[in-house]
Every structure is written in structure tokens, then in C-alpha cells.
Amino acid sequence: MRFSYLAAALLEASVAFAAPSQESHALEERSSSRPKHPAHPFHPGHHFPDSPKRTKTCTVKTHGKGKDDSNYILEAIKKCNNGGRVVFSKKTTYVVATALDLTFLKHVDLDIQGTIKFSNDTDYWQKNAFKQIYQNATTFFQLGGTDVNVYGGGTLDGNGQVWYDLYAKDIYILRPILFGTIGLHGGVISDIKLRYSPQWYNFVANSTNVVFSNIDIEGDSINANPAKNTDGWDTYRSSNIVIQNSHINNGDDCVSFKPNSTDIVVQNLICNGSHGISVGSLGQYKGQVDIVKNVYVYNISMSNASDGARIKVWPGISSAFSGDLQGGGGLGQVSNITYDTMQVSNVDYAVEITQCYGQKNLTLCNQYPSSLVIKDVVIKHFRGTTSKKYDPIVGYLVCSSPSVCSNILIEDVVVTSPKGMNSWTCGNVPGASGMVNCTTST
Ligand SMILES: *[C@@H]1O[C@H](CO)[C@@H](O)[C@H](O)[C@H]1NC(C)=O
Ligand SMILES: *[C@@H]1O[C@H](CO)[C@@H](O)[C@H](O)[C@H]1NC(C)=O
Ligand SMILES: *[C@@H]1O[C@H](CO)[C@@H](O)[C@H](O)[C@H]1NC(C)=O
Ligand SMILES: *[C@@H]1O[C@H](CO)[C@@H](O)[C@H](O)[C@H]1NC(C)=O
Ligand SMILES: *[C@@H]1O[C@H](CO)[C@@H](O)[C@H](O)[C@H]1NC(C)=O
Ligand SMILES: *[C@@H]1O[C@H](CO)[C@@H](O)[C@H](O)[C@H]1NC(C)=O
Ligand SMILES: *[C@@H]1O[C@H](CO)[C@@H](O)[C@H](O)[C@H]1NC(C)=O
Ligand SMILES: *[C@@H]1O[C@H](CO)[C@@H](O)[C@H](O)[C@H]1NC(C)=O
Numbered sequence: 001m002r003f004s005y006l007a008a009a010l011l012e013a014s015v016a017f018a019a020p021s022q023e024s025h026a027l028e029e030r031s032s033s034r035p036k037h038p039a040h041p042f043h044p045g046h047h048f049p050d051s052p053k054r055t056k057t058c059t060v061k062t063h064g065k066g067k068d069d070s071n072y073i074l075e076a077i078k079k080c081n082n083g084g085r086v087v088f089s090k091k092t093t094y095v096v097a098t099a100l101d102l103t104f105l106k107h108v109d110l111d112i113q114g115t116i117k118f119s120n121d122t123d124y125w126q127k128n129a130f131k132q133i134y135q136n137a138t139t140f141f142q143l144g145g146t147d148v149n150v151y152g153g154g155t156l157d158g159n160g161q162v163w164y165d166l167y168a169k170d171i172y173i174l175r176p177i178l179f180g181t182i183g184l185h186g187g188v189i190s191d192i193k194l195r196y197s198p199q200w201y202n203f204v205a206n207s208t209n210v211v212f213s214n215i216d217i218e219g220d221s222i223n224a225n226p227a228k229n230t231d232g233w234d235t236y237r238s239s240n241i242v243i244q245n246s247h248i249n250n251g252d253d254c255v256s257f258k259p260n261s262t263d264i265v266v267q268n269l270i271c272n273g274s275h276g277i278s279v280g281s282l283g284q285y286k287g288q289v290d291i292v293k294n295v296y297v298y299n300i301s302m303s304n305a306s307d308g309a310r311i312k313v314w315p316g317i318s319s320a321f322s323g324d325l326q327g328g329g330g331l332g333q334v335s336n337i338t339y340d341t342m343q344v345s346n347v348d349y350a351v352e353i354t355q356c357y358g359q360k361n362l363t364l365c366n367q368y369p370s371s372l373v374i375k376d377v378v379i380k381h382f383r384g385t386t387s388k389k390y391d392p393i394v395g396y397l398v399c400s401s402p403s404v405c406s407n408i409l410i411e412d413v414v415v416t417s418p419k420g421m422n423s424w425t426c427g428n429v430p431g432a433s434g435m436v437n438c439t440t441s442t
């Protein structure tokens with residue numbers, strides 16, 4: 001909540017700077033000018049393409065009375081594609097009850113000032129949401145193409161409660177992801193609120209050169225059926241991606257780097273209630289090669305979470321973690337990963353590295369070391385306190401063999417448990433005892 005006020009204040013401020021002496025002009029500007037969100041302070045290293053000014057505007061109509069507005073949305077987008085701006089009006093709720101394939105977008109802005117609410121027809125969405133194959137993921141819509149900006153201060157509402165309730169009865173239902181960025185090359189997604197996603201909030205796949213900035217994520221179940229797997233972002237087969245200046249209140253990974261996520265910067269996030277900023281899980285699919293490299297995670301506030309920094313890799317042998325989560329035996333590499341500056345509060349582990357994900361039998365895990373190598377990892381400048389859960393342990397560094405884990409550096413991590421201790425569990429991580437207090441070993 002606090003963040004929304006801050007965002008509103010910043011928006012106000014930027015408008016004021018744009019037109020300091022012309023108030024009426026400033027009001028108009030607020031609804032029509034594209035906000036600027038450069039990658040800052042870190043940048044993944046590749047140039048982000050320019051996005052030319054849009055020259056026409058199309059306003060999306062609405063049927064009202066809870067009727068499906070998809071036809072109006074498609075109509076406006078088609079009309080304004082190739083150089084225009086599509087406006088979803090303020091104080092208006094648009095209902096989407098049809099899966100929208102928006103992968104044809106080109107040089108277009110979606111100025112979402114109102115609310116877009118996805119219908120609660122779970123049968124329809126299970127049949128028609130876009131299948132993204134990886135981990136059985138499906139999305140309400142898929143947004144892709146080239147040079148697309150999304151902004152406006154509005155809301156996308158996934159109507160999650162019906163899904164949380166259904167999932168409690170059947171874990172095999174396919175719950176759509178709220179925001180599917182699929183095959184997008186060049187774009188800034190900013191200044192929107194994402195609410196009540198049925199599962200992950202963002203899936204970014206087959207995409208390059210995309211910045212996410214000032215995204216506000218929140219939504220929980222109102223009853224005992226939990227909102228499960230509500231990751232903030234999952235990146236997959238994507239490169240040159242920035243996720244920054246956002247507030248995430250969720251119940252699973254705040255950000256997760258799935259297979260083939262490269263050249264990624266995540267910075268200035270406030271995460272609450274999550275499973276941390278996670279590499280993986282990787283190596284889930286036998287024989288497949290998963291690569292995650294060149295990732296910089298900077299200035300994260302992590303509260304009420306299972307982890308701060310986390311790298312999770314499946315062992316070299318397949319196993320079943322639970323009915324809908326099983327795997328192991330994959331190949332590949334995690335390399336050049338930096339976690340720089342994190343403030344933790346009430347997190348179970350400040351740092352967790354495992355190559356035995358999904359396997360409770362460590363003996364078995366060490367017998368079949370992971371075929372997915374972890375190397376060149378820097379974790380530095382962490383402060384704060386952990387939760388009671390593993391007190392006095394504050395961190396967990398366990399690989400399946402020293403031969404598949406190298407150059408892992410822990411530096412200036414000053415984190416204590418509620419009892420004031422700073423013990424770590426270490427196993428098969430070369431040099432660990434020189435960097436942290438390894439009091440338990442596996
Ligand atoms: C689904 O939404 C409709 C309105 O669009 C509402 O009448 C109905 O009660 C909702 N069903 C559930 C299960 O929430
Ligand atoms: C990404 O691109 C590949 C290759 O074109 C395609 O097979 C796949 O379905 C696309 N989508 C995702 C989510 O991987
Ligand atoms: C995908 O769904 C199938 C069928 O429900 C299930 O057997 C499998 O475990 C699921 N896979 C994943 C990775 O969730
Ligand atoms: C760190 O992120 C917070 C928002 O979570 C922001 O207020 C602060 O300015 C950032 N600090 C730096 C040094 O970038
Ligand atoms: C953090 O999450 C907890 C629930 O897990 C909630 O009670 C609290 O209000 C959240 N904090 C903020 C600042 O939103
Ligand atoms: C990931 O990249 C590796 C190496 O280029 C490739 O072998 C593998 O098929 C890719 N995986 C996916 C899911 O795209
Ligand atoms: C490591 O990743 C950072 C970005 O996080 C990048 O700037 C740097 O060039 C990468 N190093 C190598 C050797 O690729
Ligand atoms: C952590 O959760 C508690 C309650 O569960 C809440 O009071 C607190 O505000 C949360 N911390 C942050 C920083 O959100």
C-alpha cells in the first residue's frame with residue numbers, strides 16, 4: 001500500500017517536472033505521456049531498442065454489465081497497432097472472457113488506466129488458456145511482437161479466488177498465469193497493478209530486451225485455501241531482461257530464473273511473503289540442458305520469506321517431490337550470478353544453495369551428483385535477521401559433489417538468527433568454511 005502512495009507521488013512529481021508552470025496541460029499529460037523507465041542503476045549490458053513516439057489513439061469500448069469485452073479490445077488494438085496508443089479508460093472495468101493472442105503487436109502502447117478483469121469461468125480457461133508447455137504453464141493472454149509498451153496505472157485482476165478454491169480440490173487443474181509476455185522483443189511494462197493471479201503473476205518466455213518497472217503485485221486467498229505458486233516473475237528462454245522498482249506481496253518465488261535465462265538484472269524490489277529470488281529449479285527434465293548465466297540481483301528488501309538468495313538444482317537422478325512436481329537428471333550450467341545487497345527480515349535462510357532439490361535422501365543425492373554445474377556465484381552485502389525456523393542456522397550451502405560446484409563466494413553477509421547466531425549448513429561447497437561458520441555439515 002505504502003508503495004502505491006509512493007508511486008502516485010512519483011508520478012505526480014514527474015508530471016510536475018514535465019510541465020512545471022502549466023497545470024491544465026500537466027493533467028492532460030498524465031493520461032497520455034509514456035513514462036520513462038531506464039534500467040537503473042544496473043544494466044544487463046545490451047542496448048534496449050528505441051521506441052518511436054505513437055501518433056494515433058484508440059480508446060477501448062466496453063459492453064458493461066459484466067459482458068466479455070474481448071472483441072472491443074482486439075478491435076482497438078488492431079486499429080492502433082503499428083504506431084498507436086490503445087487506451088483502457090480510467091474508472092472502467094473491462095471483462096475478458098476470451099483467451100487473447102496478442103503476439104502480433106508492433107510499435108504499440110497499451111495505456112491501461114482502468115481495470116481488466118479475467119472471467120471466473122474455470123472450465124473455459126482450462127480449455128482455452130495458452131499452453132506454454134514448460135511446467136504445464138498456461139496464460140490468460142500472450143503479449144508479444146516488437147516494441148510494445150504497457151503502462152497507465154491501471155489493474156489486471158486474475159479473479160484468483162475461484163482458482164485457489166478449485167486447486168484445493170484438485171492439484172492437477174491448470175491455473176492460468178495472469179500476464180504472459182511471450183515472444184516480446186523490445187518493450188517496457190510499467191506502472192500497473194497485478195492482482196489475484198491464479199498462479200504465477202508473470203511468465204516471460206522467448207523474449208528479449210524487456211524492462212519491467214514499477215509493478216505492484218498483491219493478492220491472497222480470503223479463506224483457508226492458499227494462493228499457491230504465485231511467483232512474481234518467471235523468466236524462461238529470455239535474455240536482456242530487467243525487473244526493477246517493484247513491490248511484490250506473494251506466496252512463492254519473488255523472481256525466478258527458469259531454464260535459459262541470460263543477461264538479467266533484478267533491482268530495487270521489495271518482496272514480502274515469498275520464497276526469495278531464485279535461480280531454478282533447474283535440471284528437472286532428464287537429458288535437457290538448462291542455462292542460467294549473467295544475472296545481477298541488486299538492492300532487494302526480503303521479508304517474511306523462506307529464502308533470500310536461492311539456487312535450486314535437481315539431483316542427477318529422477319524423483320517425485322510431490323504429485324505435480326517431479327524430476328531430476330537434467331544437464332547444464334548456472335554461472336556468473338551475483339546477489340549484491342539484500343536486507344532480510346524474518347527469512348528462514350538468508351542464502352540457500354542446493355543441488356538436491358526434490359530429493360529428501362541426501363545419501364542418494366550424493367551418490368548421483370547433479371549433472372548441472374554451479375559456478376562463479378557471488379553473494380555479498382547482506383544484512384538482517386532470519387526467522388526462528390532453523391535458528392541458529394542462517395544459511396544452507398549444499399552441493400551434491402565438490403566437482404560440480406566451484407567458485408562460490410560469500411562475502412560481507414552479516415545476518416544473524418533471532419538467538420544472535422550465524423551458523424551455516426555446508427556440504428560439498430569448496431572453501432565454504434573459510435567464508436562462513438559451517439557448524440553443521442551434510
Ligand atoms: C462468477 O462471476 C459471475 C459474474 O460475472 C458471478 O455472478 C458468479 O457468482 C461468479 N462465480 C463464482 C463462483 O464466483
Ligand atoms: C518459444 O519458442 C520455441 C521455438 O520456436 C517454441 O517451440 C515454444 O513453444 C515457444 N514458447 C515457449 C513458452 O517456450
Ligand atoms: C503436468 O501435468 C501432468 C498431468 O496432470 C502431470 O502428470 C505432470 O506431473 C505435470 N507436470 C508438471 C511439471 O507439473
Ligand atoms: C533500494 O531500493 C529501494 C526500494 O526498495 C529504494 O528506495 C532505494 O533508493 C534503493 N537504493 C539504492 C541505493 O538504489
Ligand atoms: C507482508 O505479508 C504479510 C502476510 O504474509 C502481511 O500481513 C503484511 O501486511 C505484508 N506487509 C506489507 C507491507 O504489505
Ligand atoms: C537452452 O539452451 C541450451 C544451450 O543452447 C539448449 O541446448 C537447450 O535446448 C535450451 N533449452 C530450452 C528449453 O530452450
Ligand atoms: C557477468 O554478468 C554481468 C551481468 O550480471 C556482466 O556484466 C558480465 O559481463 C558477465 N561476465 C561475463 C564474464 O560474462
Ligand atoms: C512481515 O509480516 C508481518 C506479519 O505477518 C507484518 O506485520 C510485517 O509488516 C511484514 N513485514 C514486511 C516488511 O512487510
Ligand SMILES: *[C@@H]1O[C@H](CO)[C@@H](O)[C@H](O)[C@H]1NC(C)=O
Nearest residue numbers: 360361362363364365367368
Ligand atoms: C537413501 O539412499 C541410499 C543410497 O541409495 C539407500 O541405501 C537408502 O536406503 C536410502 N534411504 C531411504 C530412507 O530411502
Ligand SMILES: *[C@@H]1O[C@H](CO)[C@@H](O)[C@H](O)[C@H]1NC(C)=O
Nearest residue numbers: 413414421422434435436437
Ligand atoms: C563466526 O562466528 C564467530 C563467533 O560467533 C564470529 O566471531 C565470526 O565473525 C563468524 N564468522 C563469520 C564469517 O561470520
